[in-house]
Amino acid sequence: MNVIRALTQNKVAMFGFAVLLLLSLIAIFGPMLYDGSPWKMVQRPFIPPFANDRFLLGTDTLGRDVLAGLIYGARISLLVGLVSTVIALLIGIPLGAYAGYFGGWVDEILMRFTEVFQTVPSFALAVVLVAIFEPSVYSITGAIAIVSWPPVARLVRGEFLALRNQEYVLAAKLNGQSHRNIILKEILPNSLSPIIVLASLMVATAILLESSLSFLGLGDPEIMSWGYMIGAAKTVIRQAWWLSFIPGVAIAVTVLALNLLGEGLNEALNPKLSGKREH
Amino acid sequence: MKPLLKVENLSIRLPKGADREFAITNVNYELMPGEILCVVGESGSGKSMTANAIMGLLPKAIQVETGAITFDGYDLVSLEEHRARKIRGNRISMIFQEPMTALNPLMRVADQIGEVFLIHTELSKKQRHERTLSLLKDVGLPDPEKMMSAYPHQLSGGQRQRVMIAMALALEPSILIADEPTTALDVTTQAQILKLIKELQEKHNTAVMFITHDFGVVAEIADRVVVMEKGQMVELGEREAVLNNPQHSYTKKLISAVPPLVAPERPLLAESAPVLTVNQLCKTYSTGGGWFSKPRIVKAADDVSFELHRGETLGLVGESGSGKSTVSRCVVRLLESDSGEILLGDDPIQALDAKALAPFRKRIQMVFQDPFASLNPRKTIGQIIADGPIAQGMPVAQAMQKAAELLALVELPATALDRYPHEFSGGQRQRVGIARALAHDPEILVADEAISALDVSVQAQILDLIEQLKQRLNLAVLFVVHDLRVAAQVCDRVIVMQKGRIVEAGVTKQVFEQPRHDYTKSLIASIPGADWRSGKTTGHAKTLEKAYA
Numbered sequence: 001m002n003v004i005r006a007l008t009q010n011k012v013a014m015f016g017f018a019v020l021l022l023l024s025l026i027a028i029f030g031p032m033l034y035d036g037s038p039w040k041m042v043q044r045p046f047i048p049p050f051a052n053d054r055f056l057l058g059t060d061t062l063g064r065d066v067l068a069g070l071i072y073g074a075r076i077s078l079l080v081g082l083v084s085t086v087i088a089l090l091i092g093i094p095l096g097a098y099a100g101y102f103g104g105w106v107d108e109i110l111m112r113f114t115e116v117f118q119t120v121p122s123f124a125l126a127v128v129l130v131a132i133f134e135p136s137v138y139s140i141t142g143a144i145a146i147v148s149w150p151p152v153a154r155l156v157r158g159e160f161l162a163l164r165n166q167e168y169v170l171a172a173k174l175n176g177q178s179h180r181n182i183i184l185k186e187i188l189p190n191s192l193s194p195i196i197v198l199a200s201l202m203v204a205t206a207i208l209l210e211s212s213l214s215f216l217g218l219g220d221p222e223i224m225s226w227g228y229m230i231g232a233a234k235t236v237i238r239q240a241w242w243l244s245f246i247p248g249v250a251i252a253v254t255v256l257a258l259n260l261l262g263e264g265l266n267e268a269l270n271p272k273l274s275g276k277r278e279h
Numbered sequence: 280m281k282p283l284l285k286v287e288n289l290s291i292r293l294p295k296g297a298d299r300e301f302a303i304t305n306v307n308y309e310l311m312p313g314e315i316l317c318v319v320g321e322s323g324s325g326k327s328m329t330a331n332a333i334m335g336l337l338p339k340a341i342q343v344e345t346g347a348i349t350f351d352g353y354d355l356v357s358l359e360e361h362r363a364r365k366i367r368g369n370r371i372s373m374i375f376q377e378p379m380t381a382l383n384p385l386m387r388v389a390d391q392i393g394e395v396f397l398i399h400t401e402l403s404k405k406q407r408h409e410r411t412l413s414l415l416k417d418v419g420l421p422d423p424e425k426m427m428s429a430y431p432h433q434l435s436g437g438q439r440q441r442v443m444i445a446m447a448l449a450l451e452p453s454i455l456i457a458d459e460p461t462t463a464l465d466v467t468t469q470a471q472i473l474k475l476i477k478e479l480q481e482k483h484n485t486a487v488m489f490i491t492h493d494f495g496v497v498a499e500i501a502d503r504v505v506v507m508e509k510g511q512m513v514e515l516g517e518r519e520a521v522l523n524n525p526q527h528s529y530t531k532k533l534i535s536a537v538p539p540l541v542a543p544e545r546p547l548l549a550e551s552a553p554v555l556t557v558n559q560l561c562k563t564y565s566t567g568g569g570w571f572s573k574p575r576i577v578k579a580a581d582d583v584s585f586e587l588h589r590g591e592t593l594g595l596v597g598e599s600g601s602g603k604s605t606v607s608r609c610v611v612r613l614l615e616s617d618s619g620e621i622l623l624g625d626d627p628i629q630a631l632d633a634k635a636l637a638p639f640r641k642r643i644q645m646v647f648q649d650p651f652a653s654l655n656p657r658k659t660i661g662q663i664i665a666d667g668p669i670a671q672g673m674p675v676a677q678a679m680q681k682a683a684e685l686l687a688l689v690e691l692p693a694t695a696l697d698r699y700p701h702e703f704s705g706g707q708r709q710r711v712g713i714a715r716a717l718a719h720d721p722e723i724l725v726a727d728e729a730i731s732a733l734d735v736s737v738q739a740q741i742l743d744l745i746e747q748l749k750q751r752l753n754l755a756v757l758f759v760v761h762d763l764r765v766a767a768q769v770c771d772r773v774i775v776m777q778k779g780r781i782v783e784a785g786v787t788k789q790v791f792e793q794p795r796h797d798y799t800k801s802l803i804a805s806i807p808g809a810d811w812r813s814g815k816t817t818g819h820a821k822t823l824e825k826a827y828a
Contacts, residue, residue, distance in 0.1 A: 167653035168663075170613055171715060175667035176640040189657040 013264020092152025100160025498808025594770030641719030
């Protein structure tokens with residue numbers, strides 16, 4: 001409960017949280033409430049923002065509604081960010097836990113395997129994976145998860161290495177508890193706070209990755225996303241800069257909000273490590 | 280004589296949400312030139328607060344509320360920071376508990392000490408070098424020439440503390456504040472450092488404010504004593520008066536909790552088959568070693584053999600690095616030993632794999648050292664105690680029932696069951712640790728320094744509890760301990776270890792009164808305040824012993 005109180009007192013983190021809440025509401029309910037498709041050509045192209053009462057943010061190169069694009073894009077950005085992070089955690093936590101808990105050759109093998117992924121440039125790997133499996137929401141989410149789990153595994157391993165010789169873990173061993181029980185009930189709950197912080201920052205990175213992939217034309221062709229909007233507008237950036245600028249701001253605000261929240265979580269969960277000292 | 284430093288009506292306020300309003304309230308004392316003033320108290324008594332206020336080391340959130348600290352005509356509390364700092368640096372210096380963290384690991388000894396001269400004096404490089412060398416000679420470091428170019432990690436704990444003292448004395452301060460300077464050190468090293476501080480203090484006529492929790496240390500070096508309790512100064516007086524004729528009830532309680540250094544006569548136990556037999560146990564650690572260097576090999580247990588019987592407390596004593604903890608952990612199979620035999624009754628358990636070992640686990644259980652690290656912070660006390668029996672196959676409801684019974688056994692309220700460890704004090708947590716170990720109805724209880732993290736009055740309670748439980752449940756207790764006073768009181772037999780080997784073993788009274796091995800002799804001679812409450816002094820000490828018994 002202390003964590004929640006510390007978090008609510010942190011104005012910057014609460015700002016980030018409020019922005020994310022708003023974005024989530026838009027992502028969930030926006031498409032139902034806002035009348036208009038992001039794909040349909042509704043007006044002449046290149047209407048600048050605030051020039052037309054019906055289309056508040058104007059239209060793009062093909063005369064499609066920019067605001068509709070933003071609303072539908074929020075859905076895909078947040079969804080891909082969240083789901084890929086969950087998958088990355090599901091891969092990274094068990095690997096790191098096993099490596100850190102058992103040590104020895106288990107650790108060697110799992111960590112060498114992790115390093116294989118760490119040595120390949122993650123964006124290039126994501127591009128290749130998406131290209132092989134054909135661009136779709138599933139392949140994009142999967143590719144982002146696959147390139148972003150190694151830091152999770154590293155972090156969890158470190159936590160487990162530090163905690164596995166704590167006296168309460170030794171006591172659990174003496175109690176005759178199974179390895180599974182010790183990992184899940186003794187060590188993992190005590191290493192959750194850095195994982196939560198890392199996860200919040202990973203969502204931000206995943207959103208950036210998704211946008212970059214869409215920008216390169218590797219997005220799901222069925223789905224409107226912020227990255228795709230920027231990519232489509234890049235050829236006309238000199239005539240209609242706002243077409244790149246508006247979705248760009250959307251990405252920046254989302255990522256910033258996630259980072260602020262992550263930072264706030266870090267301060268609330270690890271008060272000793274977050275650099276804010278009493279003296 | 281005019282006092283050198285005067286603390287008047289000093290009160291320091293704690294930030295909101297702390298367990299009490301003031302860290303210290305209305306503290307008054309004086310430090311005379313050339314005396315050693317010991318400030319004693321348990322953890323949380325505020326004994327370090329005054330020293331921190333003098334040195335300007337109070338955290339920002341904690342402020343002096345009222346009062347003054349007068350030194351040399353200046354009030355250090357109200358003086359501007361930069362002037363106060365100048366006075367402190369030149370005239371008052373401080374040494375800390377942990378010598379490793381107080382030295383910069385990347386600087387050579389000579390540079391660390393030389394830096395003091397560089398900042399505060401106009402000495403040339405050559406003069407600085409000479410002064411540093413003479414300081415190192417002063418504090419009795421072996422081979423001072425070589426020490427000059429050593430890094431802190433190459434020194435032992437005692438040598439590091441000597442370097443710290445050399446730094447503190449570099450500018451010949453009039454006051455030396457020592458905050459638990461020997462707490463992290465072994466008893467023989469502690470004795471040397473105490474002797475050194477006393478010698479230097481006499482030689483330079485420095486006034487020393489010595490903060491400690493250990494009445495043995497007080498008996499060893501103090502001229503006068505200040506006793507602190509929960510931020511209040513409860514007693515101030517000459518050493519002899521405070522130690523042998525304490526006035527305040529808290530001082531009396533603290534002193535009577537210090538185990539006297541006399542092993543009481545204990546009834547011999549009836550002959551019985553040993554519940555635990557250890558034969559020629561060996562454990563070697565090797566660290567480092569690569570393609571070009573030989574690994575460093577440490578024999579943590581070297582040919583260790585002993586037997587433990589039901590109803591007996593066997594003490595395993597020695598300094599850090601003696602291998603006593605290694606042996607205890609090998610015995611409960613938390614560590615794998617290299618060779619030797621461990622018999623639980625008649626069953627060898629040394630070579631069993633995890634599955635085959637499981638049924639033996641419950642016969643030998645352990646109580647850990649650190650009450651704050653030994654309980655999982657995310658589990659309730661009930662879960663912590665019941666986990667073991669549940670893992671061994673007991674139904675959950677029955678295990679919780681048992682946990683409740685065990686709580687009563689270790690004298691904790693039943694309401695503790697649903698609460699989390701952070702709500703309890705160190706002593707209470709240690710009771711939970713004992714209950715957890717007893718949940719399996721073990722035959723053998725291994726206590727690995729189980730009381731060394733506790734305050735002395737709490738120590739006495741926990742020792743008492745272990746003794747009671749031992750008798751009631753007919754346990755065999757293997758007691759790993761570095762404090763010889765405690766060993767003298769609770770153990771039927773003791774084993775003295777040094778560098779992984781057993782150097783002496785025997786009935787406690789005999790080992791303490793007629794030690795045969797030189798190492799045992801030096802250990803016993805190093806206990807601070809050995810003459811105090813040893814039966815050799817006044818009749819008053821004897822009455823205190825009765826109070827303890």
